[in-house]
Amino acid sequence: MNFEFYLGAKVWLNFAPLLDIDLFPIVANSFEKFLKALNQTSDWTDRIIEVYWQILANFQRNEFIEVTNELFGQWECKYKWKDIPVSVMSPVIHFLFRQFNTQDPHITNENLLSLLKLFETNHVMNAVYEIFTMIDFADTNNIGHDNKMFIHLLYDIITHESFQKWIEQQNEEETITKWLSLTSVIVQTKTDWNNYELIALLSWNGSLFMKYAPLINSNRNTTVNGEDDLVM
Structure with a gap:
């Protein structure tokens, strides 16, 4: 080189x-x-x-969200996040935090809004989830500064007013399941959620429940009927 x-x-x-x-x-x-x-x-x-x-x-902080998304897309083609050394992961986290964290809770986070409008091939959101999976939440006392910054960014993402629409637009159930799993972990790392954040969390979780509850009940009834047929 x-x-x-x-x-x-x-x-x-x-x-x-x-x-x-x-x-x-x-x-x-x-x-x-x-x-x-x-x-x-x-x-x-x-x-x-x-x-x-x-x-x-x-x-x-800038508004070049699509440029950032394209860069993360090219990164996905070359690297797996789990193989990235700490020396590289640290500036990646600082970059994401600077560009997408909520600076003022009383003002709409426009950068995050623009990011969440990318419903398909959102490489940045893919990266956010992959980085989340690399954090050891079993030992919360030893979570480093960079990861704490990243967790605060996750707070902003899952409570943003546009997150509900973004997750509802996901076509793959695996993606929805991943973010539900992420949220179930993240909500346990904070005790002082404000009313706005709680309403946002309940809103999109409730929306997903209403969407998939009929499917769950349908599958349950199919299973029960199948068991009845076997008994008969």
């Missing part, structure tokens, strides 16, 4: 907090092209990937 390219990326990192937001898609597209061309990994490629994520994590 070209050493000058790595040094150039490090220079970008040093200036990242001062970068114009309009440069964000340029960096993201550069990273995406790098990933597309990547056929094998080495220490150099790992370092460059780490620097790319660090640069992106230092950008200020």
Whole structure:
């Protein structure tokens, strides 16, 4: 891997907090092209990937949601999240938190709203779920700072007013089941849910229950009738 390219990326990192937001898609597209061309990994490629994520994590909040989603889509093609080292995972979490956390609970989180409008091929939401599965909730006393940040981002996601519509639009039951499982874990990590958050949680959980309850009852009746036939 070209050493000058790595040094150039490090220079970008040093200036990242001062970068114009309009440069964000340029960096993201550069990273995406790098990933597309990547056929094998080495220490150099790992370092460059780490620097790319660090640069992106230092950008200020912006509205390039689709650009971000495309980048995460290309990332999915190359890497499994469970194989990502901590040195890379940390800036990824910081990037997601900076771009999508709720800054003011009294103002609609527009970035998260835009993200949740991507009903199909939402690679960012796929990444969020995969990162969640990597956190060890069995030992909550030893959850690190980055993971605590990430959990707070999950609070924002599952209580956002648009999350209900997003999850209702999912065509795969596996996706719905995953997010129900995630929510069942996350709600146990916080005791001071406010009324707004509780209403949001109850709203989309209740909506899913009303949608799938008839199907559950139908399957239950089919099973019971089948058992009756066997007895007869």
